[in-house]
Amino acid sequence: MEEIFISTFARSLAFGTILLWGALGAVLSERSGVVNLGMEGMMILGALAGFAVMQTSGNALLAIAAAALVGALAAGLHAFVSITLKANQFVSGLALTMLGLGLSGVLGKRFEGLPLFTQLENISVPGLSSIPILGKAVFTDQNPLTYAGILVGILLWVVLFKTRVGIQIRSIGENPAAADALGVNVVLTRYVCTMLGGALAGIGGAFLSVAYRPSWTEGMTGGLGWVAVSIAIFAAWNPLGAIGGALFFGGLYHLQFRLQESINPALLKMMPYLSVILALALGALRRKSRGTAPAALGLPYQRGQR
Amino acid sequence: MKIVLEPRPTPPISWLLMLSAASIFVALLVLGVVFLVAGLNPFSAYATLASRTLGDWDGWSRVIQRAIPLVLIGVGLVLAFRAQFFNIGAEGQLLVGAVAGSAVALFLPSLGFLTIPIMFLAGFIAGAIWGFIPAILKLKLEVNEVITTLMLNYVAATLIEYLITGPWKGQNQVGFSYTDDFPAAARLPLLGSSYIHIPTLLLGLILAVFVAVVLSRTRLGFRMRILGESIATARYVGINAVSTTLWVVMFSAGAAGLAGVGEVAGIHGKLLEPGQISLGYGYTAIIVAWLARGSPIAAIFTALFLGISFAAGDVMKVSLQLPANTTNIFNGTVLMLLIATEPLVKFRVKLEQVKLVKDAR
Numbered sequence: 001m002e003e004i005f006i007s008t009f010a011r012s013l014a015f016g017t018i019l020l021w022g023a024l025g026a027v028l029s030e031r032s033g034v035v036n037l038g039m040e041g042m043m044i045l046g047a048l049a050g051f052a053v054m055q056t057s058g059n060a061l062l063a064i065a066a067a068a069l070v071g072a073l074a075a076g077l078h079a080f081v082s083i084t085l086k087a088n089q090f091v092s093g094l095a096l097t098m099l100g101l102g103l104s105g106v107l108g109k110r111f112e113g114l115p116l117f118t119q120l121e122n123i124s125v126p127g128l129s130s131i132p133i134l135g136k137a138v139f140t141d142q143n144p145l146t147y148a149g150i151l152v153g154i155l156l157w158v159v160l161f162k163t164r165v166g167i168q169i170r171s172i173g174e175n176p177a178a179a180d181a182l183g184v185n186v187v188l189t190r191y192v193c194t195m196l197g198g199a200l201a202g203i204g205g206a207f208l209s210v211a212y213r214p215s216w217t218e219g220m221t222g223g224l225g226w227v228a229v230s231i232a233i234f235a236a237w238n239p240l241g242a243i244g245g246a247l248f249f250g251g252l253y254h255l256q257f258r259l260q261e262s263i264n265p266a267l268l269k270m271m272p273y274l275s276v277i278l279a280l281a282l283g284a285l286r287r288k289s290r291g292t293a294p295a296a297l298g299l300p301y302q303r304g305q306r
Numbered sequence: 307m308k309i310v311l312e313p314r315p316t317p318p319i320s321w322l323l324m325l326s327a328a329s330i331f332v333a334l335l336v337l338g339v340v341f342l343v344a345g346l347n348p349f350s351a352y353a354t355l356a357s358r359t360l361g362d363w364d365g366w367s368r369v370i371q372r373a374i375p376l377v378l379i380g381v382g383l384v385l386a387f388r389a390q391f392f393n394i395g396a397e398g399q400l401l402v403g404a405v406a407g408s409a410v411a412l413f414l415p416s417l418g419f420l421t422i423p424i425m426f427l428a429g430f431i432a433g434a435i436w437g438f439i440p441a442i443l444k445l446k447l448e449v450n451e452v453i454t455t456l457m458l459n460y461v462a463a464t465l466i467e468y469l470i471t472g473p474w475k476g477q478n479q480v481g482f483s484y485t486d487d488f489p490a491a492a493r494l495p496l497l498g499s500s501y502i503h504i505p506t507l508l509l510g511l512i513l514a515v516f517v518a519v520v521l522s523r524t525r526l527g528f529r530m531r532i533l534g535e536s537i538a539t540a541r542y543v544g545i546n547a548v549s550t551t552l553w554v555v556m557f558s559a560g561a562a563g564l565a566g567v568g569e570v571a572g573i574h575g576k577l578l579e580p581g582q583i584s585l586g587y588g589y590t591a592i593i594v595a596w597l598a599r600g601s602p603i604a605a606i607f608t609a610l611f612l613g614i615s616f617a618a619g620d621v622m623k624v625s626l627q628l629p630a631n632t633t634n635i636f637n638g639t640v641l642m643l644l645i646a647t648e649p650l651v652k653f654r655v656k657l658e659q660v661k662l663v664k665d666a667r
Contacts, residue, residue, distance in 0.1 A: 037452060037453075041638075077642075081642060081645065081646050085646050085648075085649060086649065087645040087646050087648055087649075088645050088648070090392050090452050091392070091592075091596070091641065091645045092642060092645055092646075094394065094452070094592070094641065095638045095639075095641035095642040095645070096638070096642070097638070098589070098634045098635075098637050098638030098641065099634070099635060099638030099639065099642065100638075101631055101634045101638075102631050102632055102633070102634030102635030102636075102637070102638055103340070103635055105629040105631030105632060105634070106340055106343070106344050106628060106629060106631070106632050106635065107343065107344075109344070109628075109629060218629055218631060219631065223460055226453065226456055226457065229453060230453050230457070233450065233453070264468055264471065264472050265471075266464050266465075266467035266468035266471055266472070267464070267468050269464045269467070270460070270461055270464035270465065270468070273457045273458075273460040273461045273464070274457075274461055276453070276454075276457045277439075277443075277454050277457050277458070277461075280443070280449045280450070280453065280454060281443055281447060281449055284443070284447035284448060284449045285447060
């Protein structure tokens with residue numbers, strides 16, 4: 001029983017890593033007031049960039065860097081259209097997703113079906129992996145990007161809630177005019193948060209193509225980017241909550257493989273999507289009494305305008 | 307010199323057309339560069355695409371076939387966007403419409419000539435219910451509709467996968483995942499040897515005219531126009547924003563459901579893989595609606611235009627060995643440019659001479 005629990009937890013964490021990086025990217029971007037629905041597009045571009053660099057160079061660090069860069073650049077386009085041109089952020093993100101899916105489809109054609117000669121291997125953390133239960137569930141045989149993702153999540157929480165920069169980012173998301181009056185550079189901060197968020201999403205994509213399922217197939221993110229966006233909302237824009245949310249949805253995906261003998265696989269595939277809707281509805285019910293969404297989320301900022 | 311933005315309440319139509327044309331042109335350039343990167347000569351690639359889609363009746367018939375669902379969904383989305391509801395879920399609404407239509411065709415006793423009207427009715431209702439869920443979540447709980455409508459697309463797709471591999475799997479379809487064939491009474495009449503299903507085409511055209519009339523001549527249309535301008539104003543003049551939006555979204559989603567019935571009853575004659583029923587019509591129709599800039603009649607023409615894009619996608623796959631996803635590059639670029647140039651619609655850009663005081667000696 002304990003064995004099953006631990007292995008389920010560990011596998012959920014592994015799958016959840018894809019979602020975690022994306023969700024953290026969404027949290028960062030949305031805390032500064034910019035909704036980025038282009039998560040799916042940035043993740044698939046990151047997946048292709050990561051795989052392409054890994055395939056040709058065999059260098060995992062280089063591959064991750066490339067994925068982060070591509071994700072950041074794609075987010076930069078979204079930032080330009082939604083921050084500088086003040087266009088509709090929801091539609092811009094959607095357009096970015098279309099672009100990402102289309103571009104990665106064409107550019108990735110030559111990588112379809114190629115093997116990876118070197119992979120980003122799983123490791124166990126010395127010392128920590130011998131802690132009873134927790135050691136096996138979290139610190140044994142996981143990908144470096146899984147550990148890094150959890151660390152980034154904790155770090156992001158510290159930055160957002162315990163530092164001056166974090167207060168500035170959150171105040172821009174709540175009330176950009178007031179932040180501006182206090183001398184915070186609204187436009188620059190939003191650009192940085194959006195592009196860093198894109199970089200995190202790109203890394204999430206690279207984890208998928210370089211480590212979790214080392215291969216490239218067209219459209220391989222299959223809607224995970226949208227689930228990542230939802231986790232950010234569901235977690236009330238809290239990075240620590242995003243870690244929990246990613247673990248939960250990772251678990252739902254993992255159950256698909258566990259239960260497909262006894263339940264129709266299509267119904268299992270439906271579960272995560274239904275859960276997103278349910279989670280958003282429940283989260284909204286809870287939020288009605290607390291009010292945690294950044295108040296200026298999705299609104300362009302124009303100095304001197306209310 | 308100084309750049310000044312001057313608000314412009316009613317931009318001239320010629321200017322709107324110019325901006326749309328420019329967006330499309332730039333997107334074609336971007337796609338041309340992609341062709342080049344993929345190792346194709348962009349000029350000959352475009353020549354192939356043009357001749358295979360617009361060169362003969364065969365090509366045109368495929369364009370119209372693709373435009374049929376786009377008209378229905380596009381007109382619905384024009385309405386939803388006017389009510390400031392970003393319905394990204396037309397894909398799922400189309401799919402559940404297809405499910406409901408198939409249920410009538412496969413499981414109800416023979417209804418004769420009433421079969422087809424009842425299939426369309428069932429499809430409309432199923433789509434409307436699928437639209438009701440995100441609408442009520444948005445209106446009552448402020449849950450973002452973009453994500454819920456999108457998630458419901460996946461739910462609808464997996465629902466069909468479940469049905470065709472499980473309870474509805476055809477008795478005579480050994481090894482394939484689809485239902486049995488519809489009876490003849492549940493098949494739509496086609497135009498000649500093409501796949502243009504006439505009743506759905508007519509429904510789309512009628513719907514566009516109907517919505518145009520409602521918008522310009524009725525109280526409901528008046529309410530919706532105010533609602534589209536400002537929710538605060540609408541509340542102030544006593545319009546019930548919640549119920550108006552709810553009805554509009556359900557109507558919009560129902561129209562997508564009609565498109566789903568058209569696809570299964572007109573083209574396939576059975577319920578099959580979701581990816582084969584819809585090639586992403588629900589997503590592309592967003593561009594149809596955006597290009598139409600709020601006019602249901604214009605949506606007929608923008609649907610036809612994006613029908614070309616779909617037909618071109620087929621040609622790309624078959625003749626140019628490019629993934630069908632390639633059209634997404636064109637679609638994404640057009641959509642991005644359309645919203646990026648929105649300030650040019652709302653404002654007039656003027657260069658103002660700033661008088662420099664010549665050096666005061």
